[in-house]
Amino acid sequence: VTETCKSITPENHLAHCLDRCRQNNLRRTRVLNWLLREMIAAINPLTLTQLQERAEAGGLDCDPATLYRQIMKLEGIGLVRRLGFHQRSNYFKLLLPGQHQDYLICDQCGAVQVIDIECPVHDLEDEVVEKSGFTGVHHELEFFGVCPDCQQAEKSIAAR
Amino acid sequence: VTETCKSITPENHLAHCLDRCRQNNLRRTRVLNWLLREMIAAINPLTLTQLQERAEAGGLDCDPATLYRQIMKLEGIGLVRRLGFHQRSNYFKLLLPGQHQDYLICDQCGAVQVIDIECPVHDLEDEVVEKSGFTGVHHELEFFGVCPDCQQAEKSIAAR
DNA sequence: ATACATGCAAACATTTTGCTTTGGC
DNA sequence: GCCAAAGCAAAATGTTTGCATGTAT
Numbered sequence: 001v002t003e004t005c006k007s008i009t010p011e012n013h014l015a016h017c018l019d020r021c022r023q024n025n026l027r028r029t030r031v032l033n034w035l036l037r038e039m040i041a042a043i044n045p046l047t048l049t050q051l052q053e054r055a056e057a058g059g060l061d062c063d064p065a066t067l068y069r070q071i072m073k074l075e076g077i078g079l080v081r082r083l084g085f086h087q088r089s090n091y092f093k094l095l096l097p098g099q100h101q102d103y104l105i106c107d108q109c110g111a112v113q114v115i116d117i118e119c120p121v122h123d124l125e126d127e128v129v130e131k132s133g134f135t136g137v138h139h140e141l142e143f144f145g146v147c148p149d150c151q152q153a154e155k156s157i158a159a160r
Numbered sequence: 161v162t163e164t165c166k167s168i169t170p171e172n173h174l175a176h177c178l179d180r181c182r183q184n185n186l187r188r189t190r191v192l193n194w195l196l197r198e199m200i201a202a203i204n205p206l207t208l209t210q211l212q213e214r215a216e217a218g219g220l221d222c223d224p225a226t227l228y229r230q231i232m233k234l235e236g237i238g239l240v241r242r243l244g245f246h247q248r249s250n251y252f253k254l255l256l257p258g259q260h261q262d263y264l265i266c267d268q269c270g271a272v273q274v275i276d277i278e279c280p281v282h283d284l285e286d287e288v289v290e291k292s293g294f295t296g297v298h299h300e301l302e303f304f305g306v307c308p309d310c311q312q313a314e315k316s317i318a319a320r
Numbered sequence: 321a322t323a324c325a326t327g328c329a330a331a332c333a334t335t336t337t338g339c340t341t342t343g344g345c
Numbered sequence: 346g347c348c349a350a351a352g353c354a355a356a357a358t359g360t361t362t363g364c365a366t367g368t369a370t
Contacts, residue, residue: 027344027349048334063352068335070350084244088360089334104292117287120280121301127277132264134305141281141301145294187324187369208359223327228360230325248335249359 013040013096017079024077031070034060036094044112045083045091045103083140085112102141108150115143173200173256177239184237191230194220196254204272205243205251205263243300245272262301268310275303 017036018028026032038054039046046054048068055062071092074080083091085105091112093101100122104115125137146154177196178188186192198214199206206214208228215222231252234240243251245265251272253261260282264275285297306314 025349029344029350031351064334065336065353066351072336073350082246084246086242086244086250090246104288104294106294107296115288115292117284117291120284124277124280125303128264128275128303129305131277132275132305133308133311134264134266134303135311136267137303137305139301139303141299143285143288143294143297143299145289145292145297148293151295185324189325189369191326224359225328225361226326232361233325 008098010037010040013094016097017094020077020079021074026073026077031060031062031066034058034062035067035070035074039080039092039094040096042093043114045093047087047089047091049089051092085110085142086144102143104143104145106147106150107144108146108153111147111149170197170200173254176257177254180237180239181234186233186237191220191222191226194218194222195227195230195234199240199252199254200256203274205253207247207249207251209249211252241298245270245302246304262303264303264305266307266310267304268306268313271307271309 014036017040021028021032021036034055035051038051038058048064048071051067051071052062052064055067071080074094075082075092079095080092081095083093083103085091085103086107087110100119101114102117102119104113105111119141121139121141125139128134128139129137174196177200181188181192181196194215195211198211198218208224208231211227211231212222212224215227231240234254235242235252239255240252241255243253243263245251245263246267247270260279261274262277262279264273265271279301281299281301285299288294288299289297
């Protein structure tokens with residue numbers, strides 16, 4: 001028996017994103033198409049550099065500046081969000097309806113992964129809005145620490 | 161009647177920090193002294209650039225690279241933590257015992273402020289440790305939105 | 321005296337902009 | 346045909362390192 005009743009598929013996401021883009025007068029170009037597909041497929045947020053690498057690997061010939069401007073536009077219409085982990089470059093992720101992610105990042109090697117926890121912060125947003133007068137409030141929750149691999153590496157060094 | 165029974169003063173903090181530095185063989189230099197005092201006095205996390213500006217304004221003649229290396233050392237001994245907001249440069253804050261801060265940041269102008277909320281995330285750290293095998297786990301919680309000033313500015317533009 | 325800290329200069333990575341050409345609508 | 350997007354080049358910004366000199370221990 002195949003799974004047929006899954007309502008949220010990558011194609012749904014793509015349609016949603018393209019809709020939003022059209023509403024905001026973005027043209028449906030080669031780069032936009034590729035970028036949306038790539039970001040829908042990616043579980044993790046990605047840096048500009050990572051996106052460029054993937055573009056090359058995936059046979060999309062695209063200038064870094066173009067990728068940058070495209071991402072900026074998507075951020076401008078609220079379809080992409082910039083994430084600041086503790087690294088040199090920013091990460092970008094597609095904002096999909098009903099999706100919220102929290103992250104676990106290694107202080108040592110910088111690896112980023114999505115973690116599946118019950119995020120207890122949503123309730124606090126109302127409180128924040130009230131206290132601060134901010135609008136459009138959202139939050140970001142990250143856990144940091146040393147990943148098993150880096151723990152191993154540390155041990156190896158210590159053993160010398 | 162003056163307040164005399166406050167147990168945690170800037171001076172306490174300074175002593176604590178200097179202790180930690182000495183334990184880690186950092187020398188007590190002009191720059192270190194200034195940096196610790198400045199970061200204890202600052203409520204908000206600061207970028208390297210902000211620190212440089214403050215140094216100049218405060219009459220400390222110090223090379224950017226020196227400030228950078230000093231901060232890196234403090235981060236190395238776990239006395240300073242790097243924070244990634246959504247801006248180009250990183251922020252740094254002194255880690256003081258028993259202190260945890262959450263932040264509210266304007267998506268538009270980038271202003272950072274500390275918010276006073278009951279942070280409900282500490283309990284989750286155990287869960288994260290269990291699930292991930294990470295060690296030394298800590299977390300960072302940030303709220304983002306548009307600050308009252310920037311809302312005002314948006315209105316002004318719209319009114320034209 | 322020794323090793324760490326500093327200043328100065330330069331390399332490096334990343335982000336951002338200007339301007340001309342291409343391509344979607 | 347018009348205006349947004351892409352390509353190319355270069356500037357701006359922020360981070361990091363090398364090396365000679367100064368300074369705390």
